[in-house]
Amino acid sequence: MNVELKNIHKHFGNVHANKGINLSIPSGSIQGILGENGAGKSTLMKILSGFIQADPGGEIILDGKPVVIHSPADAIHVGIGMLHQDPLDFPPMRALDNFLLGQSGGLFPNRNAVARDFRRLAEQFDFSLDPDSYVDSLTVGERQQLEIIRLLWLGARVLILDEPTTGISASQKSKLFVTLKKLAGQGMTVIFVSHKLEDVEHLCDKVAVLRAGELVGEAKPPYTTSKLVEMMFGKVITLGARQPAQGGNAVLSLENVSLEDVRLKIRNADLEVRAGEVIGLAGMEGSGQGLFIRACAGLVRPVGGRIILNGRDMTGKSYHAFKRAGVNFLPAARLEEGLIPGLSLTDHFILAEEPDGLFIDRAIGQRLAEERIKSFNIRGAPHTPVESLSGGNQQRAELALLQDPLSLVLLEHPTRGLDIESVIYIWGKLKERCRSSTAIIFISSDLEEILQYSDRVLVFFSGKVSRPLDAGKTSVDQLGQLIGGKNWADMGEAYD
Known part of the structure; x- marks a missing residue:
């Protein structure tokens, strides 16, 4: 299906998110949409998929015919389906029940026939999906696969994917x-929205670049990375040199710590983290690093061993006790665990501060919000609801909520879904804290990020924990091999 967007504008109050965008996408191609966080990529795709409506005056044309799309149901009716960065599914339900969502045909579908269609589509694309499994037991990659076959079953001929490689493993990405x-070979139109240059360069037949709501250029292979970066940001961006820690006194010590959840066990782990040091945690999703970092925050109690924070035994203490002792934890799920949808930036900054009396001073909260917005370069106003911010600005808002001073900051995927400029900015802010003797432990699925910003790295595989590796002497290939379960014998003793 040929897709044409003509003169697409979209305002959110005073914010002009899309500015007269014109774009043509031929059938059977993979079109990349590239841009920094907040560039207007997701807004444009939500207009095409019916989640929001464009301002009057624009047109969506499919195979030469103008169409009007008021809702996702309208979009799928004309053959457009969208896979969101965070899959829009129901985790407590079975995969087959989620597969049925949006289907027309009455209250009592033929589940046996639907299950046959489910298995046929899954087999066609070599997806290992069980229709009877619960969605909350699936990985992010498997949930994406479920959504893809659901949209295909509903008749999608245009498939939009918004940041689809965020949070999935290398094998799932492949x-x-x-x-x-x-799908493109079968004549479908695929629109691939991303800020990851290497993904777009590897996959896409053509790339359109958005900046500040405008379409600033298009490119075809062979791509020049520096040219794409310059179009995205209006300037050349470089990561800069690694900044190794000087190392101070011990902030956190794990002594012979054992952890358990329903799926795996970690046995007899030891680690000493020093002031100003950054420790990266690498591993496939569900390998134990989430359990480990939550134990360091007081959210998971060890079944053995001791956790020492600044010389004080914190074993078995609550999350609030860890927080009072100078530990802050920022989870990966920003809107589920880190921020509160429906509340403004001002509300969040007020709640994050220690209360001063019985009553809230809104004027002080307003001034505090203005200061933090300016300091952390958040694209929003004090009254802006957090759910309306882009992913990068939500992450900046979370960082702005961190207390000061802190002994230890724990971060899950701190730059997931962010463009390179936002990554550099956020790590600049985190490294400022390191220079003030704050230690950092973070999880990332981006191996280059782990090696760039860590001083030492722990690798997790099925509950096993490696000895700390010197990030400056470790390659991406070595890290990838360990994450996949290879070469552990060469590591010497590991904790398992």
């Missing part, structure tokens, strides 16, 4: 790319 190329 399978996703094979699937998208197969």
